[in-house]
Structure formats: C-alpha cells, structure tokens
Amino acid sequence: MAGNRSWTFFLTVCAVSVLGADAEIKFSIPVGKLFTHELMRETFQNDFEPLSKLYAGRLYDDPMVFKCNLQNFPDLPEWLRFTQRHPYDNGFLYGTPTAPGKSIIEIHAINKRSYETTRQLLIINAVAEKRLPFQAEFFIKLRDIERVLPSPVQDEIKQDLQRLWKTEALEIVNITNALDRGGRVPLPLAGHFEGVYVKVGSEQYFSDCLLMVLTAEHQKQCKAGAKTRIPGECNFCSIPSNCITWCKIELFDLSRQAPPPPPPTMGPGILEAGGEFNPPESPPSRDYFPDYIVTVIVPLILAIILCALLAYIMFCRREGVIQLYHHHTIHGDTEELRSMAGCRGVRPPMSTFPMFDARTGQSAPPLHSDSIPLIMPQQ
Numbered sequence: 001m002a003g004n005r006s007w008t009f010f011l012t013v014c015a016v017s018v019l020g021a022d023a024e025i026k027f028s029i030p031v032g033k034l035f036t037h038e039l040m041r042e043t044f045q046n047d048f049e050p051l052s053k054l055y056a057g058r059l060y061d062d063p064m065v066f067k068c069n070l071q072n073f074p075d076l077p078e079w080l081r082f083t084q085r086h087p088y089d090n091g092f093l094y095g096t097p098t099a100p101g102k103s104i105i106e107i108h109a110i111n112k113r114s115y116e117t118t119r120q121l122l123i124i125n126a127v128a129e130k131r132l133p134f135q136a137e138f139f140i141k142l143r144d145i146e147r148v149l150p151s152p153v154q155d156e157i158k159q160d161l162q163r164l165w166k167t168e169a170l171e172i173v174n175i176t177n178a179l180d181r182g183g184r185v186p187l188p189l190a191g192h193f194e195g196v197y198v199k200v201g202s203e204q205y206f207s208d209c210l211l212m213v214l215t216a217e218h219q220k221q222c223k224a225g226a227k228t229r230i231p232g233e234c235n236f237c238s239i240p241s242n243c244i245t246w247c248k249i250e251l252f253d254l255s256r257q258a259p260p261p262p263p264p265t266m267g268p269g270i271l272e273a274g275g276e277f278n279p280p281e282s283p284p285s286r287d288y289f290p291d292y293i294v295t296v297i298v299p300l301i302l303a304i305i306l307c308a309l310l311a312y313i314m315f316c317r318r319e320g321v322i323q324l325y326h327h328h329t330i331h332g333d334t335e336e337l338r339s340m341a342g343c344r345g346v347r348p349p350m351s352t353f354p355m356f357d358a359r360t361g362q363s364a365p366p367l368h369s370d371s372i373p374l375i376m377p378q379q
C-alpha cells in the first residue's frame, strides 16, 4: 500500500515537472475576429499545489493575479488586452488581431496567499482571412466587460444579433470596454455598469431593421434625446442585460472601399541640360590699406605720443622729479625701518630730520633733533 502511494507520488512529481516546465498552449486564430482566452484560476491552482488534492483531499481557492506580456517585451501586443476584475475571478485575454503573425504571450500567475508564482506560455498564431464586408457596432449598457467575455454570454448576445440581422452567418469582430472609449467609471451601485461595445460582422447585407438606423427620422429622434425605444418588430433581446442601445448602433459598409488617393506625380529626377557650367565671377579686389592705417597705425602713434608726454612730465619737469624722488624716499624709509627693527641703539630715523639735509648729505642744521622727543610728554 505504502509502496503504491509513493509510486503515485513519484509519477505525479514527474508529470508535474514535465508538464509544468513548459506549460504552453497553442492557438491558431483568424485575423479580424475576436479572440478570447479565459485564464482559469483552477488550472493555475493545480500548478501551485499539485499534490494537495491527492493528499489533503481538497483544493485551495487562493486569490490570484496575473501578469501578461509578449515574450521578451514589457507589455502585451497592441491588439491584445487583459482584464481581471478581482483576484478571486478568472482573468481574460481578449482582442482582435489585425495582421497575421505569431505572438508568444507569457502569463505569470501570482498566488496572493503563498506568493508562489507559476508561468504559462500562450502561442497565438494569427492567420490571414478575408475581412467581413458588413460590420455593425452595438452598445450594451448593462454589462461589464468581464461578464460578456465568457463564451456562453457571447453566444447569447450573438443569437440576439443574428435575429436582428436575420442571418446565421454572424461573427463577433471586437468587444471593447466602454471605458477604453472615453466612458466613465460608474459609481459602485447596483444597476450601474461600465458598458460594452460589441462589433459583429457578416457576409450578408444589413437587415431592414439595421438599415432603419440610417434613416433621417431615426437620427432626428436620437438627437432629440427622448428615450428612443427599439421598434417592436426589431426588439430581439431575450435577456434584459443584453439589450442594445438603439441610438448607438453604427454600421460599417466595408465592401465599398474608398478609392486609394492618386499617387503623387513623379518628376524626371534629373536637372534639365543647360550647356557648360559657368562659375560665378570672383568679387573685385579691395584695398585694405586705409583700414590698416585707421586700426593699427593711428592708435600706435597716439600711444607713442602719450608715452613721450609722460616721459617729459616725469623726467624733465620739476613736479615729476619731486614725485620720483618721493617714491624713492618711501622705498628708502621702508628699508631703514626694516634695518632698525634688527638692533637697538641706532640713530633716529632719517625721516625725523629735515628732508633734504639728511638725504643730500649736507651737515646737520642748527636744530638739534636729538633734543626733540619723539613722543610729547603728557601734560
């Protein structure tokens, strides 16, 4: 018995490590039609607790959040959107591919109880397909996007629209949250919803009911703002929350393509032939001598004159000589004071003598400078 159990355990571990390592799901979807993929919390729960069901006999119901991105990119491709209302709800990937090609989507599930994570790969291969020529968009007021994406609800909505269009050949082209189209977040009150746009397409031309939307009378009624009801013969909504808003129907006739704009007229791209190349004449030569005299010679002459004037004043005039002498004595006095600071008992400074005698070497004047105290005694 025990051996049997451990054998089962071993097998499970092997299976999990093989399956869990590259859990990947492949899809091949047509371009231009809605793709929806529900991220089931139950599936991811198995990845988190692969053995709990086996041993504890119960499965946890953990809150989970999902992070989805295109492999090696931070975000999802432009056409694909993700939504999850609450960690206890399943998540949805949805969108309409616009061009053929392969996208590898990485899904990380984070368990909000244990903070474990697990990864899944989604390989979506979009295949080119003919576009549906007649398309119409409807607004469903009493719905949130998460309540519309599960496939049973999509089918209910599609059935109502099939009866309105009077054809079975109808495909859902796009489902959009009204919030992505400029809608407002409603108050969290019962009976208030974000609203959802559903776009469907068909090979068949619009029914009479749909064509009523194009009449001037319909447009006038809707502009007036009165609560325009769906005419009785066109009202096919079986479930009240799936009812469409009559005034917000939009029809798209893609069969009549607008002609492409005419291509721009091309020039020859070559310049016209015009003989030999004639280089332009070189400009006439200019005489720079007057400019040279004005900018160089005149300031130079002025500078020389000023120098000569200064020299004359300094060396040949009495005031200049005195000034030069004065400068000289200041220099000498400084020297003298420096030497006096070196030792005591030196003779009084020369500046205490009458100026010219001491310096010119003439004999001391009759005034005895020794007897004059340098600092007058206080009275």
Ligand SMILES: *[C@@H]1O[C@H](CO)[C@@H](O)[C@H](O)[C@H]1NC(C)=O
Pocket (backbone or CB within 6 Å): 032, 096, 097, 098, 173, 174, 175, 176, 180, 181
């Ligand atoms: C689907 O709707 C979204 C949102 O309005 C829009 O960006 C996108 O182009 C639509 N896709 C198609 C194929 O119409």
